[in-house]
């Protein structure tokens with residue numbers, strides 16, 4: 570490790586401390602750069618900038634590694650549960666049996682939403698996108714739960730965190746129910762977190778709903794795979810919103826708004842649409858050729874990642890889960906065959922190999938979600954539901970960080986310089 574980085578600007582020398590984490594690239598602490606030199610750094614898209622210190626999630630994109638609190642994502646997906654991962658992300662350690670029971674009981678007790686929140690839903694058009702509804706209703710929680718919006722009170726922060734995690738399935742299911750014109754279902758707290766969500770989404774008051782354990786396990790796994798992903802765009806949005814002291818409900822609503830974008834949470838929908846467009850295995854070469862053609866804007870959706878230059882470890886689990894769910898449901902979806910074949914062809918094609926383009930988490934998730942019965946418009950809502958755990962954990966970490974300051978980037982100004990105002994009559 571180097572202790573400091575030496576920088577000379579306009580003949581002025583300066584030493585900047587180099588900080589090392591437990592693993593991953595070291596960072597150059599340039600906080601004093603402006604004071605010393607009168608210069609800013611320029612890094613739109615934050616491709617070389619660490620915006621915070623964190624102990625929650627680590628990604629090594631070259632090696633295809635994703636760790637939550639040190640635990641590999643494939644081990645968590647195979648052996649853990651979403652509730653346990655939520656506890657882990659928030660508290661730093663896997664829970665003991667007693668801690669686990671208490672956590673699940675606490676979350677379960679918060680699953681209902683204020684009765685008046687239902688009237689919010691009724692204010693939306695029936696054809697509103699469920700993500701539009703989620704942006705509104707999650708932000709509105711701060712109008713209903715005043716007793717957990719004081720961010721300086723650690724107990725209120727815990728209660729707000731539990732409320733957000735517990736109420737997201739209820740609110741997501743309500744968004745779906747509203748769009749299909751069916752009555753909202755109250756939570757049934759005898760069910761698991763994920764089973765409860767499936768019942769509130771697909772059950773109706775007229776009939777009993779039996780949770781299918783294979784679907785429940787697959788859904789739980791999908792939630793685990795989406796629970797957190799380091800300082801991605803929506804998480805950074807939550808942190809930036811929270812840095813001003815905004816309440817947690819407002820911050821998570823900001824995260825949902827950011828996640829909605831097609832470059833972030835919307836890619837699984839695009840991947841499924843592409844697989845459906847390809848339709849049959851014999852058409853794959855045509856689409857591979859298009860993806861490689863510089864003059865064609867087409868890209869293989871669900872392939873490539875800003876950070877992963879190797880197999881996205883979440884995609885491996887997702888592919889196996891897709892196979893399991895389709896088999897269980899007796900679905901012989903040709904889209905799955907297209908996906909498997911496309912993956913094989915792309916992974917042996919020099920274009921994709923040289924550019925290190927591998928399937929990402931979105932490549933298979935749409936196939937599973939569609940087989941379970943979700944319309945594509947709900948895909949990003951499910952992502953938001955799961956990512957709320959990560960957002961909440963990262964928000965809490967930020968609030969407890971003594972170095973935390975309001976986030977305030979600077980800019981490279983390229984507009985007009987000073988000029989005198991010209992009265993309207995003289996223009």
Ligand code: ACO
Pocket residue numbers: 832833834836860861867868869870871872873874875876924926929930931
């Ligand atoms: N198909 C074909 N070519 C691709 C693809 C693709 N899916 N992805 C990247 N490339 C090519 C680019 O054309 C570029 O080629 P060039 O160097 O000859 O110009 C090169 O690979 C690098 O691509 P960039 O866009 O510069 O890489 P970046 O890291 O900025 O983009 C991204 C990553 C946006 C994910 C990109 O791979 C992509 O568009 N993939 C398809 C969309 C997708 O699946 N998004 C989901 C991401 S996962 C998530 O958000 C949860």
